[in-house]
Amino acid sequence: MGFLGFLNNRLGGVSVSFTRRGGLEDAVMMRDVLSGDADGREVLVRGWLQNKRSSGGIIFLLVRDGSGVLQCTVRKGQVQDSVFDAFLSAKTESTVELEGTVRPDARAPGGREILADSGKVEYPALEEFPIAKKFHGPEFLLDQRHLFVRADKMRAVLKVRAAILFGARSWFDGHGYMEVQVPILTSAAVEGGSTLFEVKYFDEKAYLTQSWQLYAEALIASVGRVYTVAPSFRAERSRTRRHLTEYWHVEAEAPWLELDGLMRVEEEMLSHILDYLVKTCGSELALFERKLEDLARVRPPFPRITYDEALDRIGGEKSGIKWGDDLGYEQEKVLTEHFDRPFFVTGYPKKAKAFYHKPDPSRPDVTLSVDMLAPEGYGEITGGGQRIEEYEALVGRMREEGLDPKSYGWYLDLRKFGSVPHSGFGMGLERLVSWVCKLDHIRDAIAFPRLINRVYP
Numbered sequence: 001m002g003f004l005g006f007l008n009n010r011l012g013g014v015s016v017s018f019t020r021r022g023g024l025e026d027a028v029m030m031r032d033v034l035s036g037d038a039d040g041r042e043v044l045v046r047g048w049l050q051n052k053r054s055s056g057g058i059i060f061l062l063v064r065d066g067s068g069v070l071q072c073t074v075r076k077g078q079v080q081d082s083v084f085d086a087f088l089s090a091k092t093e094s095t096v097e098l099e100g101t102v103r104p105d106a107r108a109p110g111g112r113e114i115l116a117d118s119g120k121v122e123y124p125a126l127e128e129f130p131i132a133k134k135f136h137g138p139e140f141l142l143d144q145r146h147l148f149v150r151a152d153k154m155r156a157v158l159k160v161r162a163a164i165l166f167g168a169r170s171w172f173d174g175h176g177y178m179e180v181q182v183p184i185l186t187s188a189a190v191e192g193g194s195t196l197f198e199v200k201y202f203d204e205k206a207y208l209t210q211s212w213q214l215y216a217e218a219l220i221a222s223v224g225r226v227y228t229v230a231p232s233f234r235a236e237r238s239r240t241r242r243h244l245t246e247y248w249h250v251e252a253e254a255p256w257l258e259l260d261g262l263m264r265v266e267e268e269m270l271s272h273i274l275d276y277l278v279k280t281c282g283s284e285l286a287l288f289e290r291k292l293e294d295l296a297r298v299r300p301p302f303p304r305i306t307y308d309e310a311l312d313r314i315g316g317e318k319s320g321i322k323w324g325d326d327l328g329y330e331q332e333k334v335l336t337e338h339f340d341r342p343f344f345v346t347g348y349p350k351k352a353k354a355f356y357h358k359p360d361p362s363r364p365d366v367t368l369s370v371d372m373l374a375p376e377g378y379g380e381i382t383g384g385g386q387r388i389e390e391y392e393a394l395v396g397r398m399r400e401e402g403l404d405p406k407s408y409g410w411y412l413d414l415r416k417f418g419s420v421p422h423s424g425f426g427m428g429l430e431r432l433v434s435w436v437c438k439l440d441h442i443r444d445a446i447a448f449p450r451l452i453n454r455v456y457p
């Protein structure tokens with residue numbers, strides 16, 4: 001890549017137009033400066049002025065370019081007076097460019113700084129940045145989300161999300177799963193009608209998908225093991241710490257896979273992801289006070305309990321639900337106190353689960369279903385199980401649930417042409433991020449959350 005600034009050896013210290021000799025992209029990434037690779041060299045950096053302090057003839061700028069945050073020091077006399085004055089009056093979140101020599105300095109955040117010999121304020125911020133260091137209420141910060149995404153913790157969350165997806169994809173790709181995409185606009189419910197978003201589709205009604213699952217079941221007969229990373233939508237009326245109306249869903253489906261095998265897929269994939277986070281996101285996790293040991297100890301096999309055991313552990317009907325009801329957030333929270341790592345709950349009652357779950361042949365009132373719950377009060381992060389593969393049984397379950405088999409014509413066809421025992425699961429990306437980053441609310445696990453009362457910004 002070459003440190004272009006190196007060539008630009010003090011062209012009179014003016015705010016030279018570096019673009020004349022190359023593209024805007026010629027600035028060095030701060031991450032490369034912070035790594036020490038550019039020590040002693042003359043470099044050009046560009047970024048946003050995150051913070052500034054000055055005393056006498058010296059200004060310390062903290063400049064962020066997305067790859068890192070770097071201290072740039074501007075001294076009176078070492079740059080033109082007009083440059084010094086421009087930086088002195090620049091408001092935070094102005095865009096700036098600086099050129100100077102990289103030197104190690106233990107007092108600088110990250111251990112390095114640039115001693116500037118020239119630079120310019122490229123787009124001065126027009127107003128004071130609305131987000132100050134002081135406390136702001138959550139609604140204010142949600143209104144300012146387009147600016148709040150620049151905050152340290154939001155940047156860390158974005159990095160953790162990206163690392164989780166990288167880890168998930170690399171596990172799936174390495175285990176014979178192919179990434180596929182299916183429609184977001186659909187004609188029928190997957191997870192029950194109560195959380196469907198309806199959209200007008202020309203003269204018809206359509207819905208925003210709740211899960212890719214039914215299409216995935218079609219694709220396993222085409223390309224075998226499949227996975228996706230896609231948005232899912234739930235018109236959740238409940239205002240909780242763990243519900244978004246639009247969330248990102250990592251889902252997988254595989255032929256010739258039963259419940260036990262599915263749990264092995266989930267636990268291996270998750271521990272692979274957590275390993276990757278430990279290796280690549282140490283400083284981000286530290287911001288949230290997440291200890292790396294908490295993640296490193298998550299190793300297969302994860303603890304497994306049944307729904308019946310779960311209900312017992314939380315005090316049976318004293319827990320607020322009776323046998324047959326789904327575990328809600330309150331019940332899961334109590335249950336998670338029994339574990340210090342993610343664990344599985346299997347065998348949910350038929351009544352608590354969607355129509356496609358296969359009833360346990362040895363006990364038909366429960367299903368071959370499994371949820372993975374995260375500890376520390378977080379609860380469910382994945383949901384899935386073994387599917388009904390037999391045509392008549394599937395039609396029967398649809399009728400029991402009051403669904404019209406005609407609305408699921410194509411899905412039923414899959415049982416007519418080479419049906420197969422198969423299983424799959426969906427993992428809520430923001431649920432996992434919330435646990436990993438110890439977030440109080442799922443809205444902070446995504447850049448622009450969609451909540452019951454919020455579609456702006």
Ligand code: NSS
Binds near residue numbers: 247384
């Ligand atoms: O409803 S799920 O439990 N299961 C499914 O959608 C299956 N059709 C997935 C599959 O087998 N392919 O949702 C799966 C996960 C759940 O465990 C949560 O982690 C997440 O999706 N989820 C949510 N995250 C955020 N907000 C909301 N509202 C939400 N609903 C589910």
